Every structure is written in C-alpha cells, then in structure tokens.
Amino acid sequence: MRTRFAPSPTGYLHIGGVRTALFNWLLARQSGGQFVLRIDDTDSHRNVEAALQPILDGFRFLGMDWDEGPDVGGPHGPYFQSQRGEQYADAIERLLNDGHAYWDYARPKELAAMREEAKHSGTAFVYDRRYAADSQPDRERFEKEGRQGVVRLRMHREGQCVMPDLVRGEVIVEWASEQDHVIARADGSPLYHLASVVDDHAMQITHVVRAAEHLPNTPRQIFIAEALGYPLPKYAHLPYVAEPGGTAKLSKRKIDKYTKQRDFAKLLSHGHKIADRCGLAISSETFNPVLVDFYQKIGFLPDVLLNYLMLLGWSLDGSRERFQRDEMVKLFTLERVNLAPASFDPAKLLAFQADTFATLELDHRVELVRPFAMAAGLMQGDDDASLGAVVEAAGDRLKVAGDIVDFDYCFVDEFEYDAKAFKKRVLTPEDAVLLLSELSQHLEAAESFDIGGAEATVKGFCEKKEIQLGQIIHALRVATTGQPGGFGMFETLAILGRDRVVRRIQACIQKAASDEA
RNA sequence: GGCCCGUUCGUCUAGCGGUUAGGACACCGCCCUUUCACGGCGGCAGCACGGGUUCGAGUCCCGUACGGGUCACCA
Secondary structure, three states: OEEEEOOOOOOOOEHHHHHHHHHHHHHHHHHOOEEEEOEOOOOOOOOHHHHHHHHHHHHHHHOOOOOEEOOOEOOOOOOEHHHOHHHHHHHHHHHHHOOOEEEEOOOHHHHHHHHHHHHHHOOOOOOOOOOEEOOHHHHHHHHHOOOOOEEEEOOOOOOEEEEEEOOOEEEEEEHHHOOOOEEEOOOOOEOHHHHHHHHHHHOOOOEEEEEHHHHHHHHHHHHHHHHOOOOOOEEEEEOOEEOOOOOOEOOHHHHHHHOOOHHHHHHHHHHHHHHHHHOOOOOOOOOOOOEHHHHHHHOOOHHHHHHHHHOOOEOOOOOOOOOOHHHHHHHOOHHHEOOOOEEOOHHHHHHHHHHHHHHOOHHHHHHHHHHHHHHOOOOOOOOHHHHHHHHHHHHHHOOOHHHHHHHHHHOOOOOOOOHHHHHHHHHOOOOHHHHHHHHHHHHHOOOOOOHHHHHHHHHHHHHHHOOOOHHHHHHHHHHHHOOOOOOOHHHHHHHHOHHHHHHHHHHHHHHHHHHHO
16 A cells, blocks of 8 residues: 655645645555655745755654655655656657647636636536647647647546545546646646646555545546556545634634634644743744644644544544554544544644643653753753652643743742732732741741641641631742742742742732832 | 535534434533642533435435535646
8 A cells, every 4th residue: 555645845734734644644554555755846936945844844743754755765756746747748748649638729818708608607617629729730820829838638528437435435427517627837847637647656656545625636637547547546535624613624824713713712822822931933824723833843742633633534433532653553444534524623632632741751741841941941951850840740730841831930030920819819818928928937947848848837837827728828829939820839839949939938028018009 | 606525512523223312622510629730520512404215214315405625827
C-alpha cells in the first residue's frame, strides 16, 4: 500500500490537511507500505522552499515521517511537480495524439459568456468545442486571429462514470455533466488534475485518500487515467473538517469569524497568554488554532493532536477515545470513516491535552516545560530543582507546557496582584493587614520552612490567635502570589522560601496602606 | 443555478429491524476542599420532516426540507 499527501506550498500547515495526511500515514504504516510527500507546486511562482518549510516542520513536530519526498528523496522523484515537466508534457502529447484532448482557442471572455448563458437557462454548462482545433491548419488560423490555445480534455458526452470509493461505496455521475477541463495552460504548463494523475501513477500510489471536496474532481481524473491506460488507484473521500460550531468547511481565511465562537476564542487567548509571556515571535497569520504551528508554539503534545484529529470522522466503537500512537496505527480502518463533516471542537481538544499531559511522568513534564520557563525568563540557568518542585506542585493545573507562565510568581518577584482578589482578601476584611503583619513575624521565626514547617507555623499562629485557617490563608495567598487561586498554600510557601515570603507580605502591607490612603 | 454529498444530544460519536437510544467533551447541580484545579456522584439534552416496506423502523426504500461541497488557464 502506497499513500500520499500532496500539499501545495502555502506557508502553513492546516489541521484539516493534517487529518487527511494522518489517515494516509496511518494506512501506510499499518500496512508496512510507504507514505509519500509530494509537493504540488505547479502554480507556484514564489519561493517554494520558504513556503514549504512550515509544512515540513509541522509534520516533523507531529512525528509523521515520510518515506519519499522532500529532504529524503526516493526512487520515484523528483517529488516537486515543478520539476516533473517532461512527464506531464509526454502525457499531454499522448492525450492529444490519441484524441482524448484537443487544442482549444476560445477566449476567456467567450467562455465566460457561454457559462453565463448556461447559468441563465438553468442547465449544466457544456462547451460545444466551437474553437477546438483538430488540425495544424486550424491552430494556425486561430492563432492568426490572436487567440491563445490551451489543451482541453475531450470528455465523454454520454454514459456514466462509476467511482468506487472505499468510504462511500459507489458514486455515480453522468459523463454529460462533466466539463472539458483544461489540462495545460497557453504556455504549455500542466494543471493540477493532469499532474496529479500522472504523478500518482508514476509514484505507484495505490490509495488516493483525500478530502471529500475532491469528489467532483474525480471523474475527470478517472478520465485522464483511463485515457493514459493507467490502472485506477483505490479512492477514499473523507468528510471535510468543519468550522467550530458550524457546518461549513474549516478555512484559514475565516479565522475572524471563529474568534467569535467561545471555545475557539478561549483557546486562542490561552495561546496568546503563553506567547506574550514567553516573548514568542508570532504572527497573527500563523498563530491560531487552525494551524499546527499554534499547538507547537504553546506546548501541546503531538500525539494528542493526532489522537483528537483521528476522531474527527472516525471512531473505533463509540466508547474508546484515547489511543497511543501505535494503537492508532493498528486500529485505524477506512471502513469506519464517517460520511458527514465533523466540526472541530477546540474545547475537546484541550480536554484531551490536559489529561494526557497530567499522566506524563514528572521528569518528562519538566523537560517539556523547561523551554517555556526559560523563554519567559523564569529561570536563569538550569535551576531544575525549583522547576521540578513547581511542576510537581502544579500537577494537573498545567494543561499545556506553556502554562508554566501561570506560576511565574514562584520564580520572580515582579508579579501583579489580582485586583479583585486583593480587594476581597486584603482590603476588605478588617483585620487582614494586622494578621498578616503578625503572621509575618511568626514565619520569620519559624523553625523550619519546608512544607511541614510552613504548615505548622501557620496553623500554630491560627491557634494562638484563635482564628480559623480560612481567616488568614486567603490573604496570605494574595500577599505572596498575587493570585486568588493556585496550588497548595504550604507547598507555595516552601517553594518561595522564607525570605521571599516575608518580603512579599511586607510589600503587600505597604500596598494596602497606600491603597487605603 | 447545474452536478454531487450529507443529516442521532450544543459538539464528536455508538447503533448495522425489536435498546429505558449508549459513551466522550461542553454546560448545570451536589460532594470533597484553605483557594484554584483534579476527582466522585447526579442532571440537562438527540434520531430533520412526510410517506411507504414490515408484526415492528434511528436502522430499509422514496420524497421534502435543511445544511454543505464543487463548478478556474488554483490546488
């Protein structure tokens, strides 16, 4: 089994594309076959290399390796369509010679008028081939009129095209509703359909697994393949990935619309928080949950993304949702791919990420979190001891690796007080400031300042003052962390250490005084 | 508009003629708790509609509605 993914170099990797690529990759790995990456750059005049880089980076991040393609080569290269011109020219020549294609000299304007007319009469547009050149003299005559020729397919005008599909069974369309599609431009350069069919054959692709939006393209590809005498690959058309909260196809261009959707907006701002604090160079063009880059930048686990994407339009049995990578490879089947589009749910993806991350070994989490802590300036050198303590204490509060920025107060003294919490816990209770002041002295004199020592000291203080723990602990938290919530108070004190705790309580008391005044 | 595809809780889905229509995420409530999370328990909520076929239809057939894809000298 040989499958392929054929992106055009656009400069980014879309999660819908990843889902398609994933199914292809899964099939190849499961069967012991090959997964080919081919670059569809027939239309590209720009810097292909630069536009390709983010795509390759994305696949590498996701751990989806390709057996043949850019960087790795292979026996059927080159894997860039822009470098395969000869093969296309040969194919076009054969189609022309065999009468399956013809030179056409209709002007774009004339074609547009014909299409307009068909639209008005409510019928399918079928080109009547009135500018078809069947001989060399015909071509010269048209060219003398200043017309430019393109090569068109001479499609069947009767009968049916039966498209076998591994996901949908059989799809049948009338040939008569198909157009004489252009396969070569006026300058002779090939168009997508021609190139795609020629390459799939040359690269011995056995299974063409792609999004359902290609379904209407399939008859003309079948026509080309048959005309060229190629055996047909097996086709499988996947439902496309739909936008969050909607049914339309997920598109990078409609991000503005998605940001009005609650869960998408939440994920996006979650990402921005991390990016801001880590000083990541992000562009609004690529930093958003439609693109893989976003997840890589904020510390998602690649396997989680793949696991979630696999479940978009596929299920094992309706109850099991979590799969290790090797299980994905083992269990995936085209037979269980759904027919209806599946909408992308950012909240569910985050939920997958959160509890998968929480199951990782502490060391592993520390390793993942470290680059973010460094980028955010929370650690100078490799102070893994305190990082380890924070990661352990934070537990499942870290959903993605970048969430370490939420605990910046464990590392550095510059933090903001949460205004609401400050007012409620420090300013409002009458005795809060006085209690903090006294507690500070006790902490200064505490025998030990590990978790147990901090706890004993604070609790001893409460006993002595005959107050409940709840009457002081909230103010203490705000004073030492600025936050209304966080992990265990005594863990927090121990991690901060005596000096910082005392200093922060003093600073808090001062702020309270100046706020009062 | 032509051609094609689709339709089970808000979302992802299970279901392949007989089920109190199951699970997950989200949401709501309760419990746990020094806070925030986690966790536990519970709740809300679905077969688009109309005809057939059948003893019996979420499951099969037809139609309607709605949604979507596609109609380039883009891929």
